[in-house]
Amino acid sequence: MFNRKLAFSLPLLALLGAGAAHAETVSVFCASTEFELCTKAAAAWKEKTGNEAKINKMPALLDDAIPLYQQLLAAKSTDVDVLFLDVIWLGMFKNNLLDISTLVPKADQDQHFASTLNAAKLDGKLVAMPAYMDVGLMFYRKDLLEKYGKPAPKTWEELTATAKEIQDKERADGKTDMWGYAWQAKSFEGLTCDAIELIGSSGGGNIISDDGKVTIDNPAAVGALTLAKSWIGTISPEGVLNYDEEASRAVFESGNAVFHRNWPYVWGTSQTKGSAVIDKVGMMPLPVGKAGEKSSGCLGPMYYGVSKFSTKPDVAANFVDFITGPEMQKMRAVDAAFNPSITALYTDPDVLKKIPFLKDNQQAFADSASRPSGYTGTSYNRVSQAFYRSVHDMLSGSKEVESGLKDLAARLEKLKESR
Numbered sequence: 001m002f003n004r005k006l007a008f009s010l011p012l013l014a015l016l017g018a019g020a021a022h023a024e025t026v027s028v029f030c031a032s033t034e035f036e037l038c039t040k041a042a043a044a045w046k047e048k049t050g051n052e053a054k055i056n057k058m059p060a061l062l063d064d065a066i067p068l069y070q071q072l073l074a075a076k077s078t079d080v081d082v083l084f085l086d087v088i089w090l091g092m093f094k095n096n097l098l099d100i101s102t103l104v105p106k107a108d109q110d111q112h113f114a115s116t117l118n119a120a121k122l123d124g125k126l127v128a129m130p131a132y133m134d135v136g137l138m139f140y141r142k143d144l145l146e147k148y149g150k151p152a153p154k155t156w157e158e159l160t161a162t163a164k165e166i167q168d169k170e171r172a173d174g175k176t177d178m179w180g181y182a183w184q185a186k187s188f189e190g191l192t193c194d195a196i197e198l199i200g201s202s203g204g205g206n207i208i209s210d211d212g213k214v215t216i217d218n219p220a221a222v223g224a225l226t227l228a229k230s231w232i233g234t235i236s237p238e239g240v241l242n243y244d245e246e247a248s249r250a251v252f253e254s255g256n257a258v259f260h261r262n263w264p265y266v267w268g269t270s271q272t273k274g275s276a277v278i279d280k281v282g283m284m285p286l287p288v289g290k291a292g293e294k295s296s297g298c299l300g301p302m303y304y305g306v307s308k309f310s311t312k313p314d315v316a317a318n319f320v321d322f323i324t325g326p327e328m329q330k331m332r333a334v335d336a337a338f339n340p341s342i343t344a345l346y347t348d349p350d351v352l353k354k355i356p357f358l359k360d361n362q363q364a365f366a367d368s369a370s371r372p373s374g375y376t377g378t379s380y381n382r383v384s385q386a387f388y389r390s391v392h393d394m395l396s397g398s399k400e401v402e403s404g405l406k407d408l409a410a411r412l413e414k415l416k417e418s419r
């Protein structure tokens with residue numbers, strides 16, 4: 001609703017010189033799934049500064065933004081000022097991102113989790129500001145677990161057994177569309193996440209270690225991927241080989257999956273009108289491969305940065321500071337269950353009301369698995385592509401797991417040489 005306060009404050013801003021006379025427009029990329037949240041942030045920024053943020057929707061699959069950004073930045077385009085960035089892209093794009101360390105006030109930087117902010121400090125520059133945390137989590141039908149007297153599974157083996165039992169019993173009960181587990185096995189970046197979660201929590205490492213050793217060819221990785229392969233066609237539909245986050249979420253939120261791996265935002269969407277599972281969902285850290293291992297949710301914070309070619313770096317950095325600041329992170333959390341990167345919001349009553357398990361997620365962040373983008377830097381995308389394509393081949397059966405991992409390791413050694 002348009003309130004009277006707002007109606008009077010805009011002309012006042014103009015009078016004070018903060019508005020129309022000097023108004024600037026910056027062009028901003030936002031994830032397609034976050035378009036409404038970004039539009040809301042742009043409206044709030046306009047009210048505060050008089051400046052406009054023109055929101056451009058990114059491609060539905062985040063991976064498709066990589067070539068788009070590469071093209072725009074290679075052409076030194078001035079058409080875009082602010083870029084939405086996945087944590088794994090920071091190294092890839094660092095040379096074309098502006099150092100905003102002096103444009104974003106130090107006190108604002110210090111509000112964020114230090115490790116998340118530090119991940120954006122590359123070659124002595126601050127190349128982006130964190131907008132929210134992301135970590136792989138397990139959502140489940142708490143009503144169905146209760147109905148069949150099953151505890152929340154602690155290991156992937158237990159999840160497999162519980163998923164199968166409940167799926168079979170529900171089907172026998174007439175719910176013929178029911179599946180045990182909806183996850184992401186399409187050949188895309190999300191599969192890198194799902195796979196390292198399984199491998200990491202089984203003691204199989206992280207593809208490439210922090211000091212650059214290719215570690216992926218090991219028995220724990222063979223075991224983890226063999227188990228995942230066994231799910232396809234049994235507890236997960238064949239179609240999972242083409243599921244990204246949104247496709248798998250649709251299955252869960254239409255009531256047709258017992259377990260669902262996804263990012264924290266599903267807490268918001270699954271409890272919102274249109275979902276068939278309102279009040280029926282539980283959330284927990286991902287299971288582990290074997291007792292004693294750490295749950296290894298893929299770590300995926302998202303950031304905003306300024307293009308080095310922006311003609312309005314100060315205004316663009318001000319927008320980045322605003323959209324990543326406490327007010328907008330609270331709005332994202334309360335409206336859509338996004339997990340903040342700002343420490344103080346973890347005790348904010350409004351945020352905790354919307355996301356009661358937020359404190360548990362802090363443990364999931366601490367235990368998380370990072371993709372090897374730190375070591376691989378600008379070649380991360382090629383490493384991840386090689387990984388998820390070959391994992392996809394193993395899951396679909398066009399390659400054996402054991403020999404597939406050997407071939408992959410050899411290929412990664414070659415890629416390392418060309419790094």
Ligand code: GLC
Binds near residue numbers: 134
């Ligand atoms: C989420 C994560 C991101 C990850 C992507 C994979 O957006 O935040 O880090 O790369 O999913 O699909």
